[in-house]
Amino acid sequence: MGGRAAIAGGSIGGLFAAAALTRAGWDVVVHERAGVPLAGRGAGIVTHPELVAALQAVDADTADLGVQVQERIAFDQQGRAHARMPYPQVVTSWDRMYQALRVLIPDDRYRLGQALSGFTQDDSGVTLRFENGTEARADLLIGTDGFRSVVRGQIAPDIQPVYSGYVVWRALAEEGDLDPGIRDRVFDVFGMFMPKGTQIVGYPIAGEGNDLRPGHRRYNFVWYVPTEAADLDDMLTDAEGRRHAVSIPPPLVREAVVKRAAQRAAEWLPDVFEHVLARSERPFFTPIYDHMSPDFAQGRVAIAGDAACVARPHVGMGVTKAGGDALALGRHLAGVGPDGVAAALRAYSAERVPAARAAHDRAQMLGRYIFADPATGHNRDGRNNPNQDEILRLTAVADFG
Ligand SMILES: Cc1cc2nc3c(=O)[nH]c(=O)nc-3n(C[C@H](O)[C@H](O)[C@H](O)COP(=O)(O)OP(=O)(O)OC[C@H]3O[C@@H](n4cnc5c(N)ncnc54)[C@H](O)[C@@H]3O)c2cc1C
Incomplete structure (x- = not known):
């Protein structure tokens, strides 16, 4: 047959x-x-038992799949851990998945x-x-x-x-480029920052060539930023004035757009994430549809x-x-x-x-929880999000369907 x-x-x-x-x-x-x-493509990928089972079902190699994290930590704007949840999970990279299947x-x-x-x-x-x-x-x-x-x-x-109303900025930082004090606070966990009005998820992944040795790994930074359609138009317009439909190739993102994101990071983000972003290769954004x-x-x-x-x-x-x-x-x-x-x-x-x-x-x-509630405004101290427990518990978890 x-x-x-x-x-x-x-x-x-x-x-x-x-x-x-x-x-x-x-x-x-x-x-x-x-x-x-x-x-x-330099993206981090979280794994679930279902993914490992699917890889094994097609005989893909799942040895050294990624970095094992043990817990989730929500940081407040001062960079202090204010909520924790034990949740062992293997985090890997797009390259590792692609190679395993290719x-x-x-x-x-x-x-x-x-x-x-x-x-x-x-x-x-x-x-x-x-x-x-x-x-x-x-x-x-x-x-x-x-x-x-x-x-x-x-x-x-x-x-x-259909455009969701926000974009995601992504970046990768080499573990060895991070200040040791920051590295120790953020690197080995599934880290989050979840005030109303923005959200961050970050975790370690393998370094170049699937290098899993401490000191040689990378940190995957994912930052969701609500963005009005008019602002998105501007962000999707390259230095030649050409408006790209849907998404823009990272090298064509205008310098001013990257600078504005860095300024916002300095204003909004805890030191741990601002530092990671500053030490990253050039960040790039993708509108969420x-x-x-x-x-x-x-x-x-x-x-x-x-x-x-x-x-x-x-x-x-x-x-x-x-x-x-x-x-x-x-x-x-x-x-x-x-x-x-x-x-x-x-x-x-x-x-x-x-x-x-x-x-x-x-x-x-989960995406709706990013947006500020008009009644409370943008509460960016990262402590008072009424959906915090749900976000911590349900993000990157496959307990459905
Ligand atoms: C910020 C972000 C974080 C993510 N994190 C995770 C995560 O943690 N875990 C997870 O599981 N997933 C994650 N994903 C999603 C994941 O990367 C994709 O869902 C997954 O890779 C499946 O993609 P795909 O192969 O179906 O499509 P794509 O990756 O879009 O690939 C489509 C392919 O088709 C090719 N193509 C397009 N048009 C044509 C054509 N006309 N003819 C021939 N070829 C064509 C393209 O070149 C491309 O190679 C994330 C995505 C984003 C944006």
């Missing part, structure tokens, strides 16, 4: 799906838009420089068209082409990402990972959700031939839409 499967998008979601479908007996080819290997796919099945521009499907298969003018034919197509998915654009054109497709399949075509649904980063579920999608695809397509594809993908969608919805809704709820 099995047949030919095409996957559009070769990041973590695409690799997970490729690995799961290969194990289910399908002959898989991954088509990735980027012309060069993906690397160095080695599972043979090079001749992972094709770079193939940006999908569209597809047509008929009774016997799907024809993919690429921007470079080439075509490919398969029995099924999985779109793991991210939150601006071309595949979703065709099967669910009404589903469009929501989208959730009510259906992940149409005929021989399905969507998975961020193409299907983005759960805001508060739940730390993007990779775990992509892994769950991949395993479900593998399970429903195992033992199925080309004729059974549409029914298998319908069953996949029925299983995964509720799981994605649960992560999406939880993340939206």
Whole structure:
């Protein structure tokens, strides 16, 4: 059984799906838009037991997965720990996840420089068209082409990402560059700062080359900042005056925008986080968008990972959700031939839409807690957030769906 499967998008979601479908007996080819290997996205990823199980189910190596933290600490604006919660968790990096999955796919099945521009499907298969003018034919197509998915654009054109009202600034600092006094206070825990009006999450990840030795690791800094649409417009405009749609490549962010963020950091943030930001490589920002497709399949075509649904980063579920999608695809397509594809993908969608919805809704709820309550205004001392216990308890925790 099995047949030919095409996957559009070769990041973590695409690799997970490729690995799961290969194990289910399908002959898989991954088509990735980027012309060069993906690397160095420098983002931290929190893990959950479900993610480790998904990696192991596709035979990915989970040894030395990341840094183990034991507890969560909420800092106040003076940089003192004012709330704590024991919560052992392994925190890792995008690079580590990508490499663990990339080695599972043979090079001749992972094709770079193939940006999908569209597809047509008929009774016997799907024809993919690429921007470079080439075509490919398969029995099924999985779109793991991210939150601006071309595949979703065709099967669910009404589903469009909606701006959430805030952006996330991210940065990485080398452990060795941090002042030892600050390092000792913040580095080894899952740290948070959660007044109304802004929020920080920070944790250690491996250094270059998955180096987990103390002194050689990095600190991952995630800072949510409410941003009006007009300000976002300005932030998305590069030095040439060109307004970028949706997000802007980090090197094109204007110096003035980075400076303004640093000024705000000095005014708003506890010394521990201001210091980490000041010692980081150039920070970059991403606007946070929501989208959730009510259906992940149409005929021989399905969507998975961020193409299907983005759960805001508060739940730390993007990779775990992509892994769950991949395993479900593998399970429903195992033992199925080309004729059974549409029914298998319908069953996949029925299983995964509720799981994605649960992560999406939880993340939206946590995201709403960032905004200042008009009654109390911006209370930035980090002590009086009425949602504090919930934020500490539910951030980056997968206890649903
Ligand atoms: C601040 C932040 C923090 C996060 N933290 C976590 C966390 O702690 N834990 C976690 O699990 N997740 C986290 N995530 C999310 C996580 O990174 C993603 O959800 C996950 O990697 C799955 O992504 P994906 O592969 O589905 O999509 P993407 O990573 O968007 O990849 C899509 C791929 O498709 C390619 N592509 C796009 N268009 C085309 C096309 N037309 N043809 C061919 N290829 C195409 C792109 O080049 C890209 O390689 C975080 C995200 C953010 C923004």
